[in-house]
Amino acid sequence: MKIACVQMDIAFGQPELNYRKVLDYLTEAASNGAETIVLPEMWNTGYALTELDTLADSTNRTVELLKSFAKEHKVNIVGGSVSTEKNGGFYNTMYVVDKDGGLVSEYDKAHRFCLMDEHIHLEEGDTLGTFELDNQTYGGVICYDIRFPEWIRAQALNGAKLVFVSAEWPEARIDHWRILLQARAIENQIFIVASNRIGSDPNNEFGGSTMVIAPWGEVRLDMKKEEGIGYAEIDLDEVEEVRKRIPVFADRREQLYEKFKK
Numbered sequence: 001m002k003i004a005c006v007q008m009d010i011a012f013g014q015p016e017l018n019y020r021k022v023l024d025y026l027t028e029a030a031s032n033g034a035e036t037i038v039l040p041e042m043w044n045t046g047y048a049l050t051e052l053d054t055l056a057d058s059t060n061r062t063v064e065l066l067k068s069f070a071k072e073h074k075v076n077i078v079g080g081s082v083s084t085e086k087n088g089g090f091y092n093t094m095y096v097v098d099k100d101g102g103l104v105s106e107y108d109k110a111h112r113f114c115l116m117d118e119h120i121h122l123e124e125g126d127t128l129g130t131f132e133l134d135n136q137t138y139g140g141v142i143c144y145d146i147r148f149p150e151w152i153r154a155q156a157l158n159g160a161k162l163v164f165v166s167a168e169w170p171e172a173r174i175d176h177w178r179i180l181l182q183a184r185a186i187e188n189q190i191f192i193v194a195s196n197r198i199g200s201d202p203n204n205e206f207g208g209s210t211m212v213i214a215p216w217g218e219v220r221l222d223m224k225k226e227e228g229i230g231y232a233e234i235d236l237d238e239v240e241e242v243r244k245r246i247p248v249f250a251d252r253r254e255q256l257y258e259k260f261k262k
């Protein structure tokens, strides 16, 4: 599978500019033969959280855009995340559409990041975020979620051989980003495909380092701070090869862990 990761700057609080830019990137990736395209976190508004009442997507605009693009270009899209308004609150929502234009996942970020005020402005999600594309199970999480190993493990235990990550991760902690992503790949023996933004907003400079990491831990793509699209070829059979080499999942002792759970 040819994967395209979009690493872009996001215009703070300016959805019109961001929708146009994302459409251009989707068009470029599809014309270069991508089968699955991955976008970063909160790409419609950035972290303009105090303005969500006027800026968040409350009309299904993002879903309609992704669905029609996917169907026309026969491409899967892991639509990063966008700020949404639904059920009387605001959410940080990842939409995934398949190449027939079907919505296969709507995942709301489960862990709110207080250093960026998410706990004040956003509701938390409570679904797992696994989904099916081309008869394979995948996982999807958003940024801060990667600090919770049990959350990614839950996705792996539910069959995800690859977990997509969409992020707005600041440069100040980019070493954590890189190490955490590699750890999540190695401990779960899965692919991690992670798209982060670059540029800055009034509060943070963002660190890029969009990466694809293989189940043995090798970095197959690292975009550093370059704006644009990074491509990688992925063969999910590698997951089984690594699990044969070191049978972590067969050796897990679930009952032992339950015994000492606090």
Ligand SMILES: NC(=O)CCC(=O)C(=O)O
Binding pocket: 041, 113, 116, 142, 143, 144, 145, 147, 167, 168, 169, 170, 173, 176
């Ligand atoms: N947007 C986010 O969730 C950022 C998470 C982050 O920066 C971290 O250190 O964790």
